[in-house]
Amino acid sequence: MCWLIAPHVHAIKIEVRQGQIDPTPIALVGLQGDAELGSKINEVIGTDLVGSGLFRSISPSAFIQDAASAQTNPRFADWRLVNAQLLFVGKISQENDKIRIEFRLFDVFSGSQMLGLSFSAERTKWRKMAHMIADAIYKRVTGEDGYFDTQMVFIDESGPKGKGRVRRLGVMDYDGFNARYLTDGKHLVVTPRISPNSMEIAYLSYAGGTPSVYHYNITTGRNALLGRFEGMTFAPRFSPDGQSVIFSLEKEGASAIYVMDVKGKQTRQLTPHNSIDTSPCYSPKGDQVVFVSDRVSETDKDSKYVNLFVMDASGSNAKRISFGGGKYFQPVWSPRGDWIAFIKSEEGTFKLGLMRPDGSDERIIQEGYLIEAPSWSANGREIVFTMEKGPKDRPSLYRVNLTGHNLQKVKTPHDASDAAWSKLLSETPTQ
Amino acid sequence: MKKQIMAILGAAVLLAACESDPNQNVDVGSAPQPGSSEDFRRNVKDRVFFALNKATLSHEAKQNVDSQVQWLKTYGNTNVVVEGHCDERGTREFNQALGAKRANAVKHALTHKGVKKARIKTISYGKDRPPVAGTGEAVWAQNRTAITVVQ
Numbered sequence: 001m002c003w004l005i006a007p008h009v010h011a012i013k014i015e016v017r018q019g020q021i022d023p024t025p026i027a028l029v030g031l032q033g034d035a036e037l038g039s040k041i042n043e044v045i046g047t048d049l050v051g052s053g054l055f056r057s058i059s060p061s062a063f064i065q066d067a068a069s070a071q072t073n074p075r076f077a078d079w080r081l082v083n084a085q086l087l088f089v090g091k092i093s094q095e096n097d098k099i100r101i102e103f104r105l106f107d108v109f110s111g112s113q114m115l116g117l118s119f120s121a122e123r124t125k126w127r128k129m130a131h132m133i134a135d136a137i138y139k140r141v142t143g144e145d146g147y148f149d150t151q152m153v154f155i156d157e158s159g160p161k162g163k164g165r166v167r168r169l170g171v172m173d174y175d176g177f178n179a180r181y182l183t184d185g186k187h188l189v190v191t192p193r194i195s196p197n198s199m200e201i202a203y204l205s206y207a208g209g210t211p212s213v214y215h216y217n218i219t220t221g222r223n224a225l226l227g228r229f230e231g232m233t234f235a236p237r238f239s240p241d242g243q244s245v246i247f248s249l250e251k252e253g254a255s256a257i258y259v260m261d262v263k264g265k266q267t268r269q270l271t272p273h274n275s276i277d278t279s280p281c282y283s284p285k286g287d288q289v290v291f292v293s294d295r296v297s298e299t300d301k302d303s304k305y306v307n308l309f310v311m312d313a314s315g316s317n318a319k320r321i322s323f324g325g326g327k328y329f330q331p332v333w334s335p336r337g338d339w340i341a342f343i344k345s346e347e348g349t350f351k352l353g354l355m356r357p358d359g360s361d362e363r364i365i366q367e368g369y370l371i372e373a374p375s376w377s378a379n380g381r382e383i384v385f386t387m388e389k390g391p392k393d394r395p396s397l398y399r400v401n402l403t404g405h406n407l408q409k410v411k412t413p414h415d416a417s418d419a420a421w422s423k424l425l426s427e428t429p430t431q
Numbered sequence: 432m433k434k435q436i437m438a439i440l441g442a443a444v445l446l447a448a449c450e451s452d453p454n455q456n457v458d459v460g461s462a463p464q465p466g467s468s469e470d471f472r473r474n475v476k477d478r479v480f481f482a483l484n485k486a487t488l489s490h491e492a493k494q495n496v497d498s499q500v501q502w503l504k505t506y507g508n509t510n511v512v513v514e515g516h517c518d519e520r521g522t523r524e525f526n527q528a529l530g531a532k533r534a535n536a537v538k539h540a541l542t543h544k545g546v547k548k549a550r551i552k553t554i555s556y557g558k559d560r561p562p563v564a565g566t567g568e569a570v571w572a573q574n575r576t577a578i579t580v581v582q
Contacts, residue, residue, distance in 0.1 A: 188556075
């Protein structure tokens with residue numbers, strides 16, 4: 001897929017750091033040249049942008065100028081009348097066995113072009129092209145990378161809840177489309193994590209009897225034990241450089257944190273086998289690890305239940321960072337480094353929260369009957385998690401903005417849990 | 432112990448019945464063979480229960496383990512797997528660890544009472560294979576468990 005870049009003039013900018021903002025109205029004019037595909041692509045772009053909470057799509061029924069003339073010669077006065085701030089126009093053309101999309105983004109107030117790009121790909125990749133266009137618009141307007149041309153690994157769940165539940169390792173687009181399955185459901189699989197290059201998965205499987213971390217290569221289809229251990233290995237997560245996996249190893253009922261390189265050659269023990277130490281996650285720089293422990297804190301004998309600790313990547317200097325009520329689980333460091341997302345169980349409900357890496361500024365952004373398994377978008381703006389809304393509900397995936405606004409259900413083929421979000425799969429052009 | 436003797440007697444009666452009339456339909460499934468996994472499951476208290484978020488054995492749990500020890504001493508050539516479970520009201524990885532801690536609590540109690548370590552394996556199913564389906568405190572209490580299964 002290739003991008004061609006046209007000149008533009010800089011104009012408006014959305015600030016994504018604030019809390020709730022007024023979404024910017026955008027007029028997505030149907031792509032010319034292939035009406036059917038054009039409207040499908042526009043729908044995906046619209047769903048992406050509106051789903052971010054930063055944009056609002058103006059209904060085409062309000063449009064004054066027709067699509068064909070808007071594409072060649074936009075009349076900005078007409079678009080100002082319908083309160084559009086952004087105008088998207090473009091066309092699709094057939095190019096041998098590929099399609100080529102050209103599009104422009106205008107700032108309606110100044111009448112200036114903000115973005116003009118064209119690219120081509122196989123027709124079957126139209127959803128990916130639509131996500132890439134949405135990423136380009138998002139980046140141009142917010143100044144930050146989008147998260148639309150991404151995938152999630154997840155657990156597909158079917159059958160009755162409980163013993164007979166069938167779980168398959170799956171991978172899908174971030175919006176739930178194009179799901180495919182990498183295991184057949186014969187063995188229990190949970191907690192998949194995707195590597196920084198989006199080509200590898202670390203997950204827990206019962207395939208070999210002892211629950212163990214497996215390492216799956218999406219490109220080659222190779223699926224193997226991460227390493228051989230006496231005892232259960234679980235709760236894997238890749239290091240930021242993708243070269244190693246940090247995980248828990250259980251011996252005689254005590255779980256400690258270890259790290260192993262993905263080639264399975266070298267293992268290092270980071271915490272002692274004294275308590276339950278699990279759910280380790282590296283800081284984006286790789287210099288620290290946040291984890292869950294039910295240990296009694298050295299500095300605070302008062303600590304009880306289950307808390308979050310941060311230690312150096314070497315395993316030294318472990319410090320408790322959670323001090324609120326309830327039990328803390330599943331900390332995940334934001335790719336931007338500024339927040340740690342976590343799950344809190346308190347008074348019969350589950351909460352999705354955020355705190356600074358030093359434990360300050362704790363806030364709850366979502367609450368429900370059962371909430372778990374948070375995972376960040378690569379731009380650190382959105383979190384995907386598993387939620388059951390009540391005792392009769394089944395697990396589903398939801399996305400929410402880090403401000404707690406704009407909750408969206410991810411439409412998956414069946415019940416789903418334990419999503420892990422990839423980075424952007426293609427580079428968004430910068431102008 | 433009493434139950435166990437009853438079971439053995441029951442099996443003996445059935446065998447006798449078979450001898451006397453080979454054509455008679457006998458439901459052998461109703462009386463498990465002594466020393467079998469079915470015998471253990473039916474005639475020994477095969478599981479112990481834990482308090483919320485805990486992996487320590489209560490007085491009652493210890494008594495259940497004692498009955499398991501008796502049986503395992505009687506049938507010394509058997510092996511067991513202790514399965515650790517948690518209720519569904521928790522997060523996945525921690526429950527994976529908690530289930531292992533529970534299974535190991537039973538393993539340690541069994542070995543402490545003289546069952547050889549080599550005969551006992553443990554496995555944690557966390558919250559993902561709850562023995563009892565459903566929801567509500569009564570169900571969750573039954574799923575905070577470690578179940579000893581004869582292989």
